[in-house]
Amino acid sequence: MTSSVIEKLIPYLRNGDRIPHRIVLDALNQASDSRRGDMERRVAREISMEAGDYLPRFHLLDFISAKLSDEDCLRAVTERKVIIARMEDLLPAIFGLLGEMEARTVSPIVEQVFDCAIGYQYIERAAYSSQQRKVVLKDVYALVDLLNQIEPLLERSGWHVKGEYEDHKRAMARIFSRDTSDLASFGELRKEMKSLRLAAEVALFRDSIGDEPFFVGDNKARTHIVEFAYNLSLRFGKPSFVTTPGSDFSNLCSLLFELATGAQDESLAGAINRFARSELKARIDREEMQFREESEGVARREADNFADVKGRLLSLDASKELWRRILSSRSWDTFSEEQMALRLADIRNEREIAEKTQGPHLVSASQISPAVHEQYRQEIENHEQTTLRLAIKLGLLTRAQRSQHPFGESQGSGSTQP
Numbered sequence: 001m002t003s004s005v006i007e008k009l010i011p012y013l014r015n016g017d018r019i020p021h022r023i024v025l026d027a028l029n030q031a032s033d034s035r036r037g038d039m040e041r042r043v044a045r046e047i048s049m050e051a052g053d054y055l056p057r058f059h060l061l062d063f064i065s066a067k068l069s070d071e072d073c074l075r076a077v078t079e080r081k082v083i084i085a086r087m088e089d090l091l092p093a094i095f096g097l098l099g100e101m102e103a104r105t106v107s108p109i110v111e112q113v114f115d116c117a118i119g120y121q122y123i124e125r126a127a128y129s130s131q132q133r134k135v136v137l138k139d140v141y142a143l144v145d146l147l148n149q150i151e152p153l154l155e156r157s158g159w160h161v162k163g164e165y166e167d168h169k170r171a172m173a174r175i176f177s178r179d180t181s182d183l184a185s186f187g188e189l190r191k192e193m194k195s196l197r198l199a200a201e202v203a204l205f206r207d208s209i210g211d212e213p214f215f216v217g218d219n220k221a222r223t224h225i226v227e228f229a230y231n232l233s234l235r236f237g238k239p240s241f242v243t244t245p246g247s248d249f250s251n252l253c254s255l256l257f258e259l260a261t262g263a264q265d266e267s268l269a270g271a272i273n274r275f276a277r278s279e280l281k282a283r284i285d286r287e288e289m290q291f292r293e294e295s296e297g298v299a300r301r302e303a304d305n306f307a308d309v310k311g312r313l314l315s316l317d318a319s320k321e322l323w324r325r326i327l328s329s330r331s332w333d334t335f336s337e338e339q340m341a342l343r344l345a346d347i348r349n350e351r352e353i354a355e356k357t358q359g360p361h362l363v364s365a366s367q368i369s370p371a372v373h374e375q376y377r378q379e380i381e382n383h384e385q386t387t388l389r390l391a392i393k394l395g396l397l398t399r400a401q402r403s404q405h406p407f408g409e410s411q412g413s414g415s416t417q418p
Contacts, residue, residue, distance in 0.1 A: 005026045005030045006027065006030070006103045006106055006107055008023050008027075009023055009024075009027045009106065010101055010103065010106060012091075012092060013091065013092050013095045013096075013101055013106070014101055015092070016093070016096060017092060018088055018089055018092075019087070019088045019089075019091060019092065020088070021084065021088055024084050024087050024088055024091065024110075025053060025054070025084055027106075027107065027110050028084065028110055028111060028114055029041065029053075029057075030107060031107040031108060031110050031111035032056065032057045032111050033057050034057075035381075036384045036388075037057045037060065039384070039385075039388060040057075040060040040061055040064060040388060041053075041060060043064055043388065043392060044060050044063055044064055047063070047064065047395070048063075050077060051063055051073055051077060054076075054077040054080045054081060055076055055077060055080070056080060059072075059073070059076055061387070061388070061391050064388070064391045064392060064395050065390075065391035065392075065394040065395045065398070066394065066395040066398035066399050067394075079118060079121075082262075083114055083117045083118060083259065083260075086117070086258070086259050086262065087110075087113070087114065087259065090255050090258060090259050091110070091113070093255055094113060094252065094255050094256070094259075095109070097238070097239050097248050097251060097252045097255070098232060098236050098238065098239075098252075099236065099238055100236050109232075112228075113256070113259065116225065116228040116256055116259075116260065117259045117260040118260075119224060120221050120224055120225060120257075120260035120261070121260065123220075123221045123224045124221035133214060136214045137204075137207075137214065140200055140203060140204055140214075141204070143196075143197075143200050144197055144200045144201055144204070147193055147194075147196060147197035147200070148197065150193055151190065151193060151194065151197075154190050154193070155190075158186055158190070161186075162185075162186035162187075165186050165189070166185055166186060169184070169185075194335050194336075195339065198335075198339055198340075201336070205326055205329060206322075206326075209325075220271070221260075222257070222268055222270075222271035223271050223274065223278075223280070225253055225256045225257050225260065225268060225271070226253055226268060226271045226272050226275040227275065227280060227281075227284070228256060229252045229253045229256055230275065230281065230284065231284065232252070233249060233252075234284070234288055239251075239252055241276075243269070243272050243273050243276050245267060245269045249272070250267070250268065250269065250272060253268040253271070253272060254266055254267065254268060309354050309355075312350075312354045313351060313354055313355070316347050316351045316354065317351075319347050320344060320347045320348075320351075323340055323343050323344050323347070324344070326340065327340045327344075
């Protein structure tokens with residue numbers, strides 16, 4: 001079915017025609033379902049044809065085992081039906097703006113467009129990023145304060161509890177057959193708590209200077225739509241990102257918004273302008289630049305076996321400068337200063353190792369034998385089939401105790417085996 005579904009879908013995308021509902025549904029299921037998903041969907045259809053057709057991949061096993069409630073199942077099916085019905089009309093227009101019709105890319109875009117629409121509904125109910133960021137900062141500062149309070153408590157009360165603590169750790173080591181040398185003593189626990197406090201303070205510092213800041217995303221739902229459209233434009237080179245109302249990019253955002261909400265001809269000009277000035281866009285651009293550099297790095301590594309080492313040296317130099325900046329930013333306690341000195345020593349040691357590293361460094365996946373690949377594949381398949389058989393048995397037992405079946409359908413025999 002894999003190729004035939006896409007082959008049926010693509011002509012509608014090219015001609016701009018409305019797509020039959022069943023073709024959209026099958027294309028979406030194909031895009032989201034793995035081989036295991038195909039097995040689970042077949043079993044789910046024996047219980048309920050509607051649930052088996054419309055439930056998203058991640059709900060199938062819970063439905064088969066009867067872990068998913070009737071209410072949640074009905075809600076998931078209804079949500080998917082509504083979005084798929086909108087995709088019948090809107091997918092051709094969306095793909096028309098992207099200009100992408102190759103089978104290898106159509107399938108993932110179908111899934112991603114659907115996820116964007118579903119995600120909008122959840123994000124609309126979530127807190128704004130500014131509120132989330134305040135919570136994150138408050139929590140990390142609270143963690144630092146709490147750890148500062150815990151250390152003197154451990155110092156005063158440690159003598160009374162350390163014996164019991166270390167007896168317990170040794171008992172757990174015997175139960176789980178672990179080497180007791182791997183388990184922290186009470187003194188090591190105190191050091192770990194101090195290290196955690198230092199890590200939290202360093203994270204706050206890095207956030208304050210914009211180096212790996214706490215990023216919680218912009219949960220404003222319209223920004224979610226614009227962000228998704230921007231990622232598509234980066235991927236396919238069209239439509240170009242502009243803030244002009246009525247542009248192809250603006251139209252793409254409107255189509256995605258209609259898919260998520262049903263509202264037609266809605267302007268997202270405000271959201272597009274906010275996104276253009278946002279830290280979110282700047283972060284996406286940085287990540288895109290990094291991705292391109294990494295892609296170009298593949299060619300460099302093929303020509304230069306030491307390309308990775310050179311990149312490692314640059315990264316270590318940047319880390320050294322950062323830790324020096326952190327150390328000089330304020331007055332630290334003795335433990336923190338010692339830890340920072342150790343981090344700098346570690347960077348120095350890593351740099352010396354990198355400078356002495358010999359090539360070549362190229363490793364190909366083809367070096368793994370076909371026999372090993374087949375062994376791993378078979379082990380995964382056996383595990384998946386065992387999991388599905390257990391889910392079927394659990395579902396039969398659970399449904400036998402219920403007075404009625406989800407969706408009012410009669411219970412299937414449950415005899416299907418993966």
